[in-house]
Amino acid sequence: MRDYPWLKEKLDEIWIKYFPDIPRENKVLITFKGRWKNKFGHIQQLPSKNTWIAVNKLFQDERVPEYIVNLTIAHELAHYSHGFQSPLEQKYSHPHKGGVVNKELKKRGFSEELEKEKIWLKEEWLNIYHSYFKKRI
Numbered sequence: 001m002r003d004y005p006w007l008k009e010k011l012d013e014i015w016i017k018y019f020p021d022i023p024r025e026n027k028v029l030i031t032f033k034g035r036w037k038n039k040f041g042h043i044q045q046l047p048s049k050n051t052w053i054a055v056n057k058l059f060q061d062e063r064v065p066e067y068i069v070n071l072t073i074a075h076e077l078a079h080y081s082h083g084f085q086s087p088l089e090q091k092y093s094h095p096h097k098g099g100v101v102n103k104e105l106k107k108r109g110f111s112e113e114l115e116k117e118k119i120w121l122k123e124e125w126l127n128i129y130h131s132y133f134k135k136r137i
């Protein structure tokens, strides 16, 4: 079951496996939140200085492949590693400009998953999304 402990463990796994050089300099929280169509995740530094990662709540559905959840978490950790919404030194002027996130993810071994994600997004995601939210006629 994709519950809170499952998600929390995923974050630790991905951090250890793919971002071992990135120090965790504050408390990083993760939860499922939001049932978004066009957004998979979100990262925000809170007034408490903790960082909060949100993963699309629809990803609790087992039809969403695990690598999509992993990629979403890795995407947000790439922002963290670049100093966005984190206490680390900011490396770029803008979080997405120049494709810095995908470059980071490719460098860290996610090339294959990024390719698979494109196809999944085109062929599967909207079917899953619309099984929860009916299309407007």
Ligand SMILES: [Zn+2]
Residues within 6 Å of the ligand: 075, 079, 095, 096, 101
């Ligand atoms: Zn992003």
